[in-house]
Amino acid sequence: MPMLDYWNSRIERAPLEELQELQERKLKQLVENVYRSSHFYRKRFKEAGVKPEDIKTLDDITKLPFTYKKDLRDNYPTNMFCVPLNQVVRFHVSSGTTGKPTVVGYTRGDIDLWTSSLARAMTSCGLGRGDIIQVSYGYGLFTGGLGAHYGAEEVGASVIPMGVGNTERQIELMIDLKATAIACTPSYLLHMNEVAKKMGISVKESSNLKMAFLGAEPWSLETRKRIEDTLGIKAYDIYGTSEMSGPLFTECKEQNGIHVWADHFLLEVIDKNGDPVKEGQRGELVITTLTKEALPLIRYRVGDITILNNEECECGRTHPRIMRILGRSDDMLIIRGINVFPSQVESVLMTIPEVGEHFQIVAERKGELDDLTVRVEVTRAAFSDKLADLMKLEKKIQYELKKVLNLQTNIELVETGTLPRSQGKSQKVIDKRKI
């Protein structure tokens, strides 16, 4: 069976004007819907002095208020949902900025949208029937595993639902089942390659791998080149956030920007003042979900810095592309695919009386994997003469952080008064990684 060029040729290649008309219609519908069904949005709109009838064209979107991650947290767990809970078929949960998680609900339609969005994307990279894809993103509350899984099944690929961890076994199955594709974080793929080398296996020579869907953490073009050269594969950027669904979009074979399906998502790129940037200028990505049902997001401040490209792609797709993610507008760190906010670390430390309120987070890349160290001051009151007590304290901090961050950290106890005092986030977070 020949590979499909497009999952949905008509819509993927529709003229941009047609897509924009569609967006306009859907936006108006969305605004009316949420105004009617959501206490949260109605209140927000009223505060901003805007009514559904004020939205007549796409440009009117700037009249609508922004939505922030904080809103999801403040409305924990399900107060922002726009459908009754009996229409929700699934929940995903991600850790929030202060330890309080954010909950995203999905209707049957939301799951279908997510699945078909990735089916279009994966098809654009050439994944299809006959392919065997190893999904090495976390399954469960994290969106990566199940998202990639459903998308790959939809296009007819055979899925190995691997999940994270147990690298030796991952390599063994990849070789034995002749996986042709893998979905994981770029650093994990490099780590697998290192482990394989130690096992005396060359992934390039022994595996059938030809493509990888890599994301959930920022990675550079240099890293891509290194992955492609060492493994002899094509490495595609996969993108999405848990608030929007999870992984939703990828690059196409052109590897020149991530296609964002305009019939479901409306993109804006804004400057520091919240005003739209000129086309081609970098700014903060703002996404409106046009067709999501359980938890539609209006002008959601994703926080990623990118550039919008509305030109038709060489692949024939007309949908706007976001160019590589260039960083974050906030202080969020992405460590091994997990979002870490300094405020989360702070809130954990606050519950441990033996340490002071001052801390420093150091992100490093050790080998191929990210590594997070948290430096904390030992308070005078808490210091006992016993070394064992201090070691226990380190373990305790590590354990408490793991509970909230879902991430193993290194703890470094330092002397009181040695960490820089609140002079902004730049000193609270030291990112030594070269991405």
Place this chain on the structure above:
Amino acid sequence: MSGTIKQISLFAENKPGRLSKIAETLSKAKINIRAFTIAEAGDFGVVRMVVDDPDKAYKALQGQGFAVSETEVIGVEMKDIPGGLHDIADILGKNSVNIDYAYAFVTSTHLALLILRVDNIPQAQKVLKAAKIRLVDPEEVRKI
């Protein structure tokens, strides 16, 4: 607790210059160190010492921002000959007293002193005295 010695302990990062800072602080306060040890655990360590004037040392170090604590330890006179340590450890062991840590020093008067942190100080004092082993008091430490 009578007959015990106040040991000064402090938290220090395991990096160049920290010990120098501690020593400088003590030097400026005119504190004389009698015995001294560092226990390290990776990135940090605990410095323990017996000094001539523990209260003054405590204040001086605390004034420099160090996390300091005072711990009761016992000082035992040890014969500066082979088997000296064995005698003491043997008595404590047979009487179920656990030694958390210990360090020793030899003074100019040819006296060997063993500093012991134990889990049961009264019991240690009792059994050592019964075995005719002499315990050293703070006044003696001050005068060494």
